[in-house]
Amino acid sequence: MSTLTDPPNESFRLSMLINDTRYRSLTFQVIAAIVLALCIWYLGNNLIQNLRAAGLNISYAFLGDSAGYDINQRLVEYDSQSSHARAALVGVLNTLLVAFLACITATIFGVIAGVLRLSNNWLVSKLMAVYVEIFRNIPVLIWIIIIFTIMTAVLPGPREFRGDDATSSMLFDAFAFTNRGIYTPLPWFQNGIFESASMNWLLVLAGLGLSWVAAHQINAWANNKQEATGVRPKTLLPVLAAWLVPFLALTMIMGLTWEYPELKGFNFTGGIKVGGPLIALWFALSIYTGAFIAENVRAGIQAVSKGQTEAAAALGLRPRRVMNLVVLPQAMRVIIPPLISQFLNITKNSSLAIAVGYADITATLGGITLNQTGRAIECVLLLMLFYLTASLVISMVMNVYNASVKLKER
Amino acid sequence: MSDTHAQTVAFVRETQIPPAPPPASETGVVKWLRENLFSNAANSALTIAALAVIYMVLQNTLPWILNGVWTTSSLAECREILQGKTGACFSVLTERWNQLLYGFKYPSDAYWRPNLALVLLLFAAAPVLFFDLPRKLLIFTAIYPFLAFWLIWGGTLMVPVVALLGFAAGAAVFQTFGKSSFAIAFFGAIAAAFAVWIAGGMLIPEGASENAWLSPVPSRDLGGFMLNLMLGVTCVSLSLPLGIALALGRQSDMPLIKWMCVIFIEFVRGVPLITLLFVASVMLAYFFPPESTVDLFLRVVIMITMFSAAYIAEVIRGGLAALPKGQYEAADSLGLDYAQAMRLIILPQALKISIPGIVNVAVGLFKDTTLVSVISMFDLVGMIRGPILASTEWNGVYWELLGFAALLFFVVCYGISQYSQWLERRLATDHR
Numbered sequence: 003m004s005t006l007t008d009p010p011n012e013s014f015r016l017s018m019l020i021n022d023t024r025y026r027s028l029t030f031q032v033i034a035a036i037v038l039a040l041c042i043w044y045l046g047n048n049l050i051q052n053l054r055a056a057g058l059n060i061s062y063a064f065l066g067d068s069a070g071y072d073i074n075q076r077l078v079e080y081d082s083q084s085s086h087a088r089a090a091l092v093g094v095l096n097t098l099l100v101a102f103l104a105c106i107t108a109t110i111f112g113v114i115a116g117v118l119r120l121s122n123n124w125l126v127s128k129l130m131a132v133y134v135e136i137f138r139n140i141p142v143l144i145w146i147i148i149i150f151t152i153m154t155a156v157l158p159g160p161r162e163f164r165g166d167d168a169t170s171s172m173l174f175d176a177f178a179f180t181n182r183g184i185y186t187p188l189p190w191f192q193n194g195i196f197e198s199a200s201m202n203w204l205l206v207l208a209g210l211g212l213s214w215v216a217a218h219q220i221n222a223w224a225n226n227k228q229e230a231t232g233v234r235p236k237t238l239l240p241v242l243a244a245w246l247v248p249f250l251a252l253t254m255i256m257g258l259t260w261e262y263p264e265l266k267g268f269n270f271t272g273g274i275k276v277g278g279p280l281i282a283l284w285f286a287l288s289i290y291t292g293a294f295i296a297e298n299v300r301a302g303i304q305a306v307s308k309g310q311t312e313a314a315a316a317l318g319l320r321p322r323r324v325m326n327l328v329v330l331p332q333a334m335r336v337i338i339p340p341l342i343s344q345f346l347n348i349t350k351n352s353s354l355a356i357a358v359g360y361a362d363i364t365a366t367l368g369g370i371t372l373n374q375t376g377r378a379i380e381c382v383l384l385l386m387l388f389y390l391t392a393s394l395v396i397s398m399v400m401n402v403y404n405a406s407v408k409l410k411e412r
Numbered sequence: 413m414s415d416t417h418a419q420t421v422a423f424v425r426e427t428q429i430p431p432a433p434p435p436a437s438e439t440g441v442v443k444w445l446r447e448n449l450f451s452n453a454a455n456s457a458l459t460i461a462a463l464a465v466i467y468m469v470l471q472n473t474l475p476w477i478l479n480g481v482w483t484t485s486s487l488a489e490c491r492e493i494l495q496g497k498t499g500a501c502f503s504v505l506t507e508r509w510n511q512l513l514y515g516f517k518y519p520s521d522a523y524w525r526p527n528l529a530l531v532l533l534l535f536a537a538a539p540v541l542f543f544d545l546p547r548k549l550l551i552f553t554a555i556y557p558f559l560a561f562w563l564i565w566g567g568t569l570m571v572p573v574v575a576l577l578g579f580a581a582g583a584a585v586f587q588t589f590g591k592s593s594f595a596i597a598f599f600g601a602i603a604a605a606f607a608v609w610i611a612g613g614m615l616i617p618e619g620a621s622e623n624a625w626l627s628p629v630p631s632r633d634l635g636g637f638m639l640n641l642m643l644g645v646t647c648v649s650l651s652l653p654l655g656i657a658l659a660l661g662r663q664s665d666m667p668l669i670k671w672m673c674v675i676f677i678e679f680v681r682g683v684p685l686i687t688l689l690f691v692a693s694v695m696l697a698y699f700f701p702p703e704s705t706v707d708l709f710l711r712v713v714i715m716i717t718m719f720s721a722a723y724i725a726e727v728i729r730g731g732l733a734a735l736p737k738g739q740y741e742a743a744d745s746l747g748l749d750y751a752q753a754m755r756l757i758i759l760p761q762a763l764k765i766s767i768p769g770i771v772n773v774a775v776g777l778f779k780d781t782t783l784v785s786v787i788s789m790f791d792l793v794g795m796i797r798g799p800i801l802a803s804t805e806w807n808g809v810y811w812e813l814l815g816f817a818a819l820l821f822f823v824v825c826y827g828i829s830q831y832s833q834w835l836e837r838r839l840a841t842d843h844r
Contacts, residue, residue, distance in 0.1 A: 034672065125449055368686075386687050389682060393682040
């Protein structure tokens with residue numbers, strides 16, 4: 003017969019701090035906290051001493067001072083009298099612009115290359131493999147410089163468009179491809195409803211939003227009809243009408259006209275100027291990231307098991323519907339998460355704009371403003387804050403989308 | 413049966429016909445072409461389009477490469493020889509070869525030192541990369557970093573020797589106490605290493621580097637492709653252990669350590685490398701003691717190592733998460749403590765799963781070393797954009813230089829990715 007006794011009530015010994023699993027993690031955390039605090043104290047102390055020695059302080063007042071430099075490519079009003087904060091805003095918008103454009107085109111390049119790499123056509127699939135390997139294995143900085151060089155070296159200067167025996171001519175009299183950038187016609191409203199041009203554009207955007215809702219409704223109605231009767235009504239015409247009619251009506255009412263670029267003096271005026279650095283950066287980022295996305299797309303499509311395709315074919319679905327209804331929705335689940343990180347990479351790589359002189363946030367706040375004011379710590383901190391926020395927002399938006407397409411399990 | 417046949421059918425073949433050869437369209441090259449290139453109209457169109465693309469590329473580049481001039485000393489001479497024909501001016505590569513590889517300030521009578529360091533790197537890396545080689549070679553791998561430091565930077569031999577002795581003392585202490593308690597051994601090893609370094613630092617006489625056998629080279633004189641290689645190799649090898657530590661820290665049950673790791677990793681992954689390089693070039697100096705001057709190379713190595721450690725940590729975290737929970741429980745039930753379980757059971761499997769990801773990070777990091785040209789260090793791209801293209805002789809020779817840089821990076825990166833694929837096949841011990 004055995005009796006159960008309480009475990010011996012040990013008194014606390016110092017060695018238990020390291021040998022007893024109940025206390026050990028606490029010990030380690032206390033040590034880590036002390037080390038961390040010491041590090042912060044050491045670095046902070048050095049910082050204070052260095053700043054005092056250099057006669058500096060941490061202050062963001064310089065943001066209100068006049069910047070005193072010009073920026074060619076800008077989305078909002080800016081001149082050299084504007085403040086450093088305004089210059090930073092121009093940079094932020096430029097970063098977002100090139101990142102947004104490059105995300106779209108990189109996805110297009112990537113999807114095309116990824117699908118073509120799986121093609122039955124031997125030559126095409128090998129060609130795509132070469133594209134992917136070449137672009138993945140060469141630094142993006144070199145690609146940006148190469149493409150910028152192509153633009154400036156190969157395209158004609160504005161002067162070659164001049165005179166009766168001009169060596170270059172505008173495409174359709176509307177587009178001019180020069181080594182300073184591409185000039186395209188600018189749409190504007192002759193008799194807009196609002197004073198400011200941007201309000202008119204917002205109105206058009208609102209109209210398009212309504213169209214989207216209407217097209218969505220039509221689709222839902224067709225889906226219900228199909229569920230009920232098994233026959234899907236034809237929706238192409240109504241959807242087209244929902245998209246086009248409000249848009250055309252709005253632009254007709256407001257009198258949409260185009261302002262064409264014209265050669266005046268040494269340069270083109272009028273129209274929209276898309277600067278050479280922007281185009282080089284945009285194209286380089288898209289074609290470089292496109293190679294990575296192509297691999298993601300290929301992996302996603304290959305991850306859908308062959309049985310799925312065969313089962314869909316056995317049900318009598320046509321190849322296109324097999325792709326649209328069976329393969330792609332499943333492949334998307336594999337493709338989306340790496341695609342998110344590629345979009346983040348594009349946003350972060352757009353900071354290489356500084357190499358070709360595109361005025362993004364790194365070039366304005368981290369480049370010229372930093373050099374002019376000497377406020378290194380403040381500028382670099384603001385720069386990091388912006389990129390951190392941008393990364394968080396992008397991954398949040400894409401994660402919401404990811405959650406909506408991912409496998410619904412019990 | 414054959415009898416009745418003879419009466420009902422007019423003709424019966426008694427012998428089998430020898431098999432006819434397949435029609436010409438179903439054999440050999442023609443069949444391959446039909447199946448792979450021209451199986452239907454759309455495919456044929458694609459093939460023709462692809463051929464057109466290939467033709468256009470070759471038409472533009474082949475004459476340019478084949479007409480290349482290799483032996484002039486300036487672009488003007490090149491143009492004179494070419495007389496308006498298309499042709500590359502590769503002589504910029506031959507004339508500026510040393511600048512492209514070593515930068516423009518590295519003493520030319522010391523070029524053999526980085527060369528020797530590179531050759532020795534191959535020997536040092538071999539036992540790490542190929543496990544079939546004898547394990548004894550790892551001793552050389554352990555010595556190599558100090559040897560390479562001495563070869564490239566020159567100066568007195570005492571510095572690397574003291575550094576090596578410090579590590580050796582730490583390792584010895586760890587070996588002695590490692591059996592009884594991991595924590596004591598770990599902290600004891602750190603203390604022993606520091607003791608040796610401090611004592612050794614006092615022993616090195618002032619100005620020992622001045623008349624050393626290898627003349628000292630300051631790190632601002634390093635440049636060219638050598639700088640890219642050095643940054644790549646150093647940062648990858650330093651960030652691997654740091655990345656493992658961060659990944660384990662992020663998996664830890666201790667909230668404080670876990671959150672420190674999470675904040676570090678997410679912060680570093682959220683900002684572009686270029687901002688971290690700005691930190692290295694303009695901000696980090698404020699955080700060092702006022703009298704010290706930490707040179708730019710070291711500051712850049714610190715920042716790039718932190719950067720790639722965060723990415724490697726995420727890759728390894730994926731590997732840790734992919735291990736079945738049973739592996740952790742099995743290690744616990746064998747009575748292994750945390751360090752043993754990690755070293756013997758968990759990490760070997762998790763690292764094996766993470767190899768492709770780690771290699772991707774390494775390749776990406778090596779490509780990213782070109783970014784140091786933005787903070788005015790003269791790596792390969794910095795040399796091309798700065799001193800070479802700005803010189804009067806070679807102003808305008810973009811294609812040859814950029815093409816050469818692209819080729820160098822392609823060869824190295826493609827080589828690494830091929831190695832990783834070989835390694836994956838080699839380590840695939842599960843049965844498929």
